[in-house]
Amino acid sequence: MRSTDDLTARARIRDAALDLFGADGPDGVSVRAVAAAAGVSPGLVLHHFGSKEGLRRACDAHVVAVIRGADPDVLSDTSGLAAMLEAAAPVRRYLARALVDGSADAAALFDEIVTLTGAWLAEGTLEGWAQPSEDPQARAALYVSWLLAPLILESHLARALDVDDLHGMDATLRYSRVVVEMLTRGVFADARALTAWDAVKKERESR
Structure with a gap:
């Protein structure tokens, strides 16, 4: 059985890896660097995670757990929402780096986020706080892509x-609030753009 100290060290190592991988990418970070940032020995990093790849997988699992564990009720709690946004900063940095490195791990991470988001939106449709969609799979994928785009286009x-x-918290609140506003209220004041797209699709189907 692991001791409390072991569990604390494991989380400290993972959090250090999230920060370093987010800043420099996994390829640019050594196990020794992660150990130094976490205040532990390289041997303890390997004890907990086996290898740098094992540590990377643990970071991916943590990101998915953060997304899966997001509580819809936090939206009605100002302090809870602020704490969630603040705590997720290392996750956002890690995601930004992970999703542009072109690895199989990054692809699997994106796919899992899309799956979780699709289930969340489907639940929202049943509960009435999300609009129904003619193409739920595409909506989930585009929703995730849209929310992650600011991270990938960071500079x-x-x-x-x-x-x-x-x-940073101020910048995060600024751009994420605009995203939520666009998703809640929309951008276009009438249906002319949607009508035009549907007309093109109908024309192609009639050929």
Whole structure:
């Protein structure tokens, strides 16, 4: 049985890896660097995770757990929402780096997030707080892509918003609030764009 100290060390190592992998990518970070950041020996990192790849998989699992464990009730609790956004900063940095490295692990991580999001939106449709969709799979994938786009385009969006750190709390609140506003209220004031898209689709189907 692991001791409490062991469990604490494991979480400390994982959190250090999240920060370093998010900043420099897994390929640019050594086990020794993670150990130094966590204040433990390299041997303890290997004891808990087996290898750097094992540590990477643990980081991926933590990201999925954070997403899976998001509580819808937190949206009605200002302090809870603030704490969630603050705590998720290392996760956002890690995701930004992971999703552009082109690895099989990154692809699997994205796919799992889409699956979780699809189930969440389906539940929302049944409960009445999400609109139904003609293509739930595409909606889930595009929803995830849209929310993650600011992380992947970090340097460009930071420049456009004139902020130094896109993952800082003030910048996060600014851009994520606009995303939520667009998803809640929409952008277009009438259906002309949707009508045009549907007309093109109908024309192609009639050929």
